[in-house]
Amino acid sequence: MPLTRHRFALALCLVVLGSVGLATARSFTLATAAQPDALDPHRTSATSSFQVTKSLYDTLVEPDQDGVIVPSLAESWSFSPDGLTLSFVVRDGVRFHDGSVLTANDVAASVRRLASAGSPKADEFEMVVDVSAPDERTLVLTLSRPAPALLESLASGWGAVLPEALIDAGHDFGNRPMGSGPFVMREWVRDSFVRLTSNPDYFRGAPEVDEVVIRFVADPAVQWQGLRAGAFDVAMDVASVDWPSVRADDRFVLEQGPSGLALVAALNNRRPYLDDVRVRRALNLAVDAETVMEVAYGGGLTIGTFMEAGSPWLPESVEPYPYDPEASRELLRAAGVPEAWRLEMVLPQPYEPHVVAGQMIQDYLREVAVRVDVRVVEWGVWLGEVFRGAHDFDVTVIGHSGKLDASGRLSGYGHPEATYSGFDDPQVAAWIDRAGVIADAEERRELYALALARIHEEAPFIFLGTPFTTFVRAAHVNGFWVTPLLDTFDMREVVMD
Amino acid sequence: MLRLALTQVLSVLVAVVATLTVVFFAVRALPGDAAVILGGLETQTEQVEALRGELGLDLPLSVQYVRYWADLLRGDLGTSLRERRPVGEMLRERLWVTLSLAGLAFSLALVSGLTVGLLAGRRTGTTGDGVALGLTTVGLTLPEFWLGFLLILLFSVQLGWFPLIGLPVEGDLGVRLWHLILPAVTLAVPRAAQIARLARVRLLEEASADYVRTARSKGVSPRALTRHVAANALPGLLPLLALELGGLLTGTIVVEQVFGLPGLGSTLLGAIAARDYPVVQGVAVLAVLVYVLVNWLADVLQMLADPRLRYE
Numbered sequence: 001m002p003l004t005r006h007r008f009a010l011a012l013c014l015v016v017l018g019s020v021g022l023a024t025a026r027s028f029t030l031a032t033a034a035q036p037d038a039l040d041p042h043r044t045s046a047t048s049s050f051q052v053t054k055s056l057y058d059t060l061v062e063p064d065q066d067g068v069i070v071p072s073l074a075e076s077w078s079f080s081p082d083g084l085t086l087s088f089v090v091r092d093g094v095r096f097h098d099g100s101v102l103t104a105n106d107v108a109a110s111v112r113r114l115a116s117a118g119s120p121k122a123d124e125f126e127m128v129v130d131v132s133a134p135d136e137r138t139l140v141l142t143l144s145r146p147a148p149a150l151l152e153s154l155a156s157g158w159g160a161v162l163p164e165a166l167i168d169a170g171h172d173f174g175n176r177p178m179g180s181g182p183f184v185m186r187e188w189v190r191d192s193f194v195r196l197t198s199n200p201d202y203f204r205g206a207p208e209v210d211e212v213v214i215r216f217v218a219d220p221a222v223q224w225q226g227l228r229a230g231a232f233d234v235a236m237d238v239a240s241v242d243w244p245s246v247r248a249d250d251r252f253v254l255e256q257g258p259s260g261l262a263l264v265a266a267l268n269n270r271r272p273y274l275d276d277v278r279v280r281r282a283l284n285l286a287v288d289a290e291t292v293m294e295v296a297y298g299g300g301l302t303i304g305t306f307m308e309a310g311s312p313w314l315p316e317s318v319e320p321y322p323y324d325p326e327a328s329r330e331l332l333r334a335a336g337v338p339e340a341w342r343l344e345m346v347l348p349q350p351y352e353p354h355v356v357a358g359q360m361i362q363d364y365l366r367e368v369a370v371r372v373d374v375r376v377v378e379w380g381v382w383l384g385e386v387f388r389g390a391h392d393f394d395v396t397v398i399g400h401s402g403k404l405d406a407s408g409r410l411s412g413y414g415h416p417e418a419t420y421s422g423f424d425d426p427q428v429a430a431w432i433d434r435a436g437v438i439a440d441a442e443e444r445r446e447l448y449a450l451a452l453a454r455i456h457e458e459a460p461f462i463f464l465g466t467p468f469t470t471f472v473r474a475a476h477v478n479g480f481w482v483t484p485l486l487d488t489f490d491m492r493e494v495v496m497d
Numbered sequence: 498m499l500r501l502a503l504t505q506v507l508s509v510l511v512a513v514v515a516t517l518t519v520v521f522f523a524v525r526a527l528p529g530d531a532a533v534i535l536g537g538l539e540t541q542t543e544q545v546e547a548l549r550g551e552l553g554l555d556l557p558l559s560v561q562y563v564r565y566w567a568d569l570l571r572g573d574l575g576t577s578l579r580e581r582r583p584v585g586e587m588l589r590e591r592l593w594v595t596l597s598l599a600g601l602a603f604s605l606a607l608v609s610g611l612t613v614g615l616l617a618g619r620r621t622g623t624t625g626d627g628v629a630l631g632l633t634t635v636g637l638t639l640p641e642f643w644l645g646f647l648l649i650l651l652f653s654v655q656l657g658w659f660p661l662i663g664l665p666v667e668g669d670l671g672v673r674l675w676h677l678i679l680p681a682v683t684l685a686v687p688r689a690a691q692i693a694r695l696a697r698v699r700l701l702e703e704a705s706a707d708y709v710r711t712a713r714s715k716g717v718s719p720r721a722l723t724r725h726v727a728a729n730a731l732p733g734l735l736p737l738l739a740l741e742l743g744g745l746l747t748g749t750i751v752v753e754q755v756f757g758l759p760g761l762g763s764t765l766l767g768a769i770a771a772r773d774y775p776v777v778q779g780v781a782v783l784a785v786l787v788y789v790l791v792n793w794l795a796d797v798l799q800m801l802a803d804p805r806l807r808y809e
Binding site: 037044045046117119120121122172175190192193217218222225226228350378383385387388389400401 | 539649662753755759763
């Protein structure tokens with residue numbers, strides 16, 4: 001049969017069509033246990049929400065892989081010499097997912113919304129007295145006092161920029177997110193999955209993968225089995241009992257990096273005997289934090305004060321408490337702790353590692369003749385009765401998530417009513433309060449170092465450690481990373497071979 | 498007859514009002530509220546208070562209760578505190594998942610349970626009967642979360658016959674059905690075992706009745722006899738079936754969790770954890786309706802099957 005021009009064209013079409021069909025959409029699937037409550041970054045405070053909004057929205061600035069603040073929607077920024085004005089130059093030509101152009105007006109509207117009632121983070125912006133956009137690319141924030149942590153706040157998940165027109169229209173961002181981020185929301189089935197597709201107009205260039213599916217899988221065992229069955233490319237919560245199998249299987253890579261968490265067994269400093277610093281130190285000496293980290297959290301670095309290991313804010317002088325049950329017993333005797341003393345430990349049920357850690361601490365304290373009664377409660381009960389409300393606990397185990405600036409972790413500590421621990425130390429409170437309102441970086445560092453050293457001495461917590469952020473990825477997946485300190489998912493550079 | 502119907506309607510109404518009232522106050526009696534949970538660890542007390550005001554949680558309980566009934570009587574189930582959208586819309590999205598799961602599981606349980614029960618009941622004392630009894634014991638004792646995980650391991654991970662978890666929201670009916678098979682089997686196993694055991698016992702009871710002895714002595718064929726016995730024995734299963742059907746709703750909570758299905762069970766669990774009161778109440782309304790409907794259906798079926806009830 002002669003190859004006529006028509007037949008040739010037809011054949012060519014078939015080849016082209018065939019190859020299009022073969023180049024199937026590169027889809028990346030991530031399994032994680034925690035799901036977002038709402039995808040409106042100005043109306044949530046949950047890390048699980050920011051883990052998704054990170055892909056949908058952009059912030060003016062963002063932390064890079066080393067945690068250093070770098071430009072994002074803002075090309076540059078500057079503080080005035082008195083620290084009372086912060087100006088940004090907004091990047092040109094960025095578009096929201098609906099095609100509208102992002103200007104300084106959108107940023108201004110977003111900051112106003114973030115600072116107003118209804119925003120969980122409003123207090124971080126209380127010093128912002130005026131927000132203005134003199135032209136399309138300039139944003140000026142006028143402050144009532146120096147705000148050394150403002151940039152860090154804007155670099156966090158809640159600093160997302162939303163379109164002004166939709167803000168004014170009262171758009172439901174929580175259910176129908178609309179930003180300028182690397183991915184566009186396609187489908188969200190609660191309790192099941194979120195499906196995003198790559199944004200071809202993303203200002204840094206479209207992501208490598210065409211589609212991202214975030215699956216909410218509560219059971220860690222199912223996450224691991226799903227990796228093995230090829231259903232997931234990355235799983236965030238594979239249990240440490242399965243890590244040996246992961247390491248033995250060359251189809252998978254176990255990734256571990258430092259997290260921003262400070263894990264503590266918080267002591268209720270208002271309670272009898274726990275209001276005595278000798279007792280609090282004794283409890284620190286009684287617990288082998290290294291073993292607790294190893295067994296309950298799959299490894300990590302121990303800490304000696306209320307700051308994550310490796311933080312630039314940590315004073316060099318502070319070391320973790322040694323494990324010394326003998327010295328602990330001595331201190332308890334000196335403090336006159338009676339034989340019959342019983343501690344009530346309340347543990348948050350959904351967090352299995354905290355429950356395991358609590359039970360280990362119970363055993364360690366028995367060694368120094370301190371009896372602990374454990375009560376495991378549901379998360380809402382923990383938040384309502386331990387963390388807030390009546391603070392009905394003696395000891396509890398919890399992780400405090402990372403913050404880009406030390407103020408995020410420390411503000412309020414030392415004021416007895418401001419924190420659940422009831423830690424009462426006017427000196428620490430004064431240092432921390434001052435560091436929150438001055439601009440001088442060096443002085444702030446010194447103040448926080450003083451405060452952290454004293455928190456070590458005063459031991460309002462049993463300090464445990466900073467666990468590793470651990471996830472398992474299929475060997476053919478590269479470029480997935482977890483934002484330092486914020487623990488959000490960055491999928492812009494994911495490549496699948 | 499009319500009086501009977503009226504008392505029935507009245508008792509149903511009382512049950513519905515009582516149930517919804519209990520649910521209303523019970524969820525609010527749990528420590529912590531939606532504002533505290535949305536606030537988490539990272540929100541200052543003033544912002545939590547502001548949120549509480551915005552969500553209407555600072556209103557007196559009595560005001561909230563009156564508003565609830567006023568809205569409900571107008572057919573308004575309220576707005577989710579966590580998702581900030583109408584509860585009715587949320588339930589509509591989820592209902593079909595749970596209904597298809599429960600329907601599939603119930604059919605599986607009914608067919609397999611009755612088959613095993615009738616076969617075992619006809620041949621009591623044989624090896625087959627013993628095996629059936631053993632199997633049903635295992636079926637009854639297996640916890641659903643464990644059975645579900647075993648099925649996933651075998652059929653999804655090892656054999657790859659079924660999808661791991663999840664359920665496509667749209668698309669081909671066959672594909673969706675394929676996703677529902679393992680969850681439905683997980684749900685059906687303990688219920689099938691229950692039905693099989695009861696069907697067997699009912700058959701045995703009925704087989705020792707006087708009329709059976711008489712019929713047998715008159716030389717009625719075993720086949721015909723079984724038909725008569727079954728016809729008398731099976732309507733006695735209807736109340737159990739109604740209970741099982743209602744109980745499926747609680748079973749779906751566990752199974753939807755294990756298989757990651759976006760149904761009412763996961764919605765309810767999430768809503769309780771988040772103290773999303775309107776959603777918990779919305780699911781309660783649905784559950785009450787299902788129970789009432791199923792029990793009414795069982796009554797009607799029983800009347801149809803048993804002429805004596807009709808003329809009383």
